[in-house]
Amino acid sequence: MSTLTEYLNTLYTTTWAKRRAKDVDQVFEENRLLNLMKSKGMIKMENTDGRRFEIPLRVKKTTTSKFFSKGATFTISDYDPLTVAYDTYKNLGDQIVRYWEDDKVNGGSKTRHIKLMNSKLDGTRDTLMEKVEDALWSDTGGASVDDYNGLPYLIDDSPSTSATIHGINQSTAVDSGGNYYWRNQQKTSSGAFSVYGESDMTNLLNTCERWGKIDLLISDQTTHELGEAEALERVRVVNKEAVDLGLDHITFKGRIWIWSPKCTTGYTYFIDRRHIGFSIDPAVNMTMGPWKKIPNQYEDVVTQIVQRGNTWTDKRRCHGICTGQGA
Amino acid sequence: MAGENEEHTGDNEDMVSKADLDEALTRNETLEKDLEDVRMEVLTPAYQRFLDSDGKTPEKTPDEKIPDASIPDDKFEKMTKKEIFDLAVTTAEERINGTLTQREQQSKELSKAKTQREVAAFAKTHEDYETFRPIMYGISLDPKHADKSLAQLYEAAKTHVKSIHSEPSDAEKEKSRNSVNEKPGGDASSLAKLKSMDNTAIANEAAAEVEEKLGPIPTQ
Numbered sequence: 001m002s003t004l005t006e007y008l009n010t011l012y013t014t015t016w017a018k019r020r021a022k023d024v025d026q027v028f029e030e031n032r033l034l035n036l037m038k039s040k041g042m043i044k045m046e047n048t049d050g051r052r053f054e055i056p057l058r059v060k061k062t063t064t065s066k067f068f069s070k071g072a073t074f075t076i077s078d079y080d081p082l083t084v085a086y087d088t089y090k091n092l093g094d095q096i097v098r099y100w101e102d103d104k105v106n107g108g109s110k111t112r113h114i115k116l117m118n119s120k121l122d123g124t125r126d127t128l129m130e131k132v133e134d135a136l137w138s139d140t141g142g143a144s145v146d147d148y149n150g151l152p153y154l155i156d157d158s159p160s161t162s163a164t165i166h167g168i169n170q171s172t173a174v175d176s177g178g179n180y181y182w183r184n185q186q187k188t189s190s191g192a193f194s195v196y197g198e199s200d201m202t203n204l205l206n207t208c209e210r211w212g213k214i215d216l217l218i219s220d221q222t223t224h225e226l227g228e229a230e231a232l233e234r235v236r237v238v239n240k241e242a243v244d245l246g247l248d249h250i251t252f253k254g255r256i257w258i259w260s261p262k263c264t265t266g267y268t269y270f271i272d273r274r275h276i277g278f279s280i281d282p283a284v285n286m287t288m289g290p291w292k293k294i295p296n297q298y299e300d301v302v303t304q305i306v307q308r309g310n311t312w313t314d315k316r317r318c319h320g321i322c323t324g325q326g327a
Numbered sequence: 328m329a330g331e332n333e334e335h336t337g338d339n340e341d342m343v344s345k346a347d348l349d350e351a352l353t354r355n356e357t358l359e360k361d362l363e364d365v366r367m368e369v370l371t372p373a374y375q376r377f378l379d380s381d382g383k384t385p386e387k388t389p390d391e392k393i394p395d396a397s398i399p400d401d402k403f404e405k406m407t408k409k410e411i412f413d414l415a416v417t418t419a420e421e422r423i424n425g426t427l428t429q430r431e432q433q434s435k436e437l438s439k440a441k442t443q444r445e446v447a448a449f450a451k452t453h454e455d456y457e458t459f460r461p462i463m464y465g466i467s468l469d470p471k472h473a474d475k476s477l478a479q480l481y482e483a484a485k486t487h488v489k490s491i492h493s494e495p496s497d498a499e500k501e502k503s504r505n506s507v508n509e510k511p512g513g514d515a516s517s518l519a520k521l522k523s524m525d526n527t528a529i530a531n532e533a534a535a536e537v538e539e540k541l542g543p544i545p546t547q
Contacts, residue, residue, distance in 0.1 A: 001542070001545065002541045002542075002545060003545060004544070004545050004546065006541075007537065007541055007544055007545055010537050010540070010541060011533060011534060011537045014533040014536055014537055015529060015530050015533040015534075017533075018521055018529045018532065018533055019521070019526060019529050021521065021522075022521055022522050022529075025522070107546055108543070108544045108545075108546045109544075110534055110544055113534075113544065114527065114530040114531065114534060117530060118526050118527060118530055121526070122526065
């Protein structure tokens with residue numbers, strides 16, 4: 001015969017096992033950036049064993065290709081096409097505490113236990129969702145912090161300054177042609193959005209597309225509204241993918257343009273979703289651990305729900321950021 | 328014989344009567360026959376082995392399947408009629424079995440060679456034979472396909488592969504779409520069911536499972 005504590009431990013664990021898939025999906029659906037990454041297949045479920053993960057970059061090119069005439073010779077030399085960037089996996093978690101007294105108060109009422117359990121699980125899920133959102137929009141990352149890499153960290157508003165992303169310093173890393181391959185594009189607004197907004201954004205879009213294909217723009221709310229007001233005729237066209245995902249959006253030259261309350265004011269991110277992703281360990285994706293008794297407390301128990309993963313980019317030149325936009 | 332001739336010839340040493348000659352020839356022939364019989368008895372391989380084995384019963388060689396050949400006549404004399412009959416039956420059975428085994432072996436070898444020739448010829452005319460060979464083998468193991476020819480098995484294998492690679496149904500497509508990402512807690516179909524339930528319903532379902540396993544909620 002199990003005790004009340006053991007019974008409730010099993011109930012919480014069983015319920016979370018059933019809810020987890022749905023709640024994980026909710027995290028991705030309610031976070032628009034993650035939802036759009038998922039739509040492009042850039043939410044990767046992969047094992048996170050090892051101290052760090054590798055991000056292969058195609059930076060180097062051969063130097064032996066040439067046009068040639070009859071009898072010409074080729075220089076025989078091999079090259080290593082891969083430059084590998086590294087980063088570390090991060091852990092996100094929250095805990096659920098159950099006090100014996102609360103359990104006793106609810107006694108043998110299944111309804112009351114379920115009500116308390118659902119509110120605790122909902123609360124933990126919401127907190128984790130907010131944490132993910134906060135991390136994705138914070139300008140932090142790398143091995144020195146515990147958070148996931150944020151979008152402002154991966155797409156820097158000052159790409160020529162010394163900063164190390166995935167182990168590569170963006171200010172110094174050059175390819176064989178002397179190009180800074182590890183810097184994203186950045187453009188400071190030329191002036192009022194009503195006058196320069198469209199031209200600035202077009203210019204940055206074209207610059208980014210020299211190395212990739214921009215398919216997502218994210219601004220702060222004010223800039224997004226300016227865009228919608230100033231270019232109403234052109235932004236009316238909707239994007240089918242965004243409609244399918246149920247996203248409230250406008251478009252800029254056919255690209256999805258959304259806003260986020262966490263985005264820095266006056267910023268618009270130009271993102272090539274093929275080169276930015278979020279890797280999660282499927283074995284540790286909002287997984288509930290075992291219930292443990294809290295020392296020196298009578299039958300009070302605690303468990304944790306954890307996720308392990310990180311965001312990454314394997315090409316920075318194709319992304320861009322437009323700063324200083326305003327009315 | 329020379330002395331005998333001398334005695335008969337008397338006056339004429341070179342002359343011998345016709346009767347004497349015939350008698351001598353007959354005796355000579357009889358003696359030669361007796362000598363051959365003795366020689367055959369003494370020099371048979373079985374008798375030589377018997378001598379070599381120092382009087383012990385000689386071991387039988389594989390090609391020596393006739394027990395009575397190694398049994399001396401005096402031994403037969405000591406045997407009862409029933410024993411002789413049993414020995415005869417055993418010997419006959421062994422001979423028959425030996426012959427049958429040999430024929431069976433030959434038949435198997437012939438059959439195997441024939442099958443190999445057939446398979447080689449079939450493989451030459453069907454380039455994808457090696458692709459379908461494992462499936463053909465699997466089908467042939469089913470007793471209801473035991474009598475099928477190579478061509479029939481080949482056709483059956485192709486039909487089987489075709490049925491596997493047919494266009495997926497809508498349900499299968501939906502399941503595949505759901506399986507793109509990790510779906511903890513069960514397969515894609517159980518996820519679809521759980522996604523359509525609210526959290527209270529999921530909790531009630533979990534509570535029912537726990538109750539089934541642990542009984543009603545304890546109060547202590």
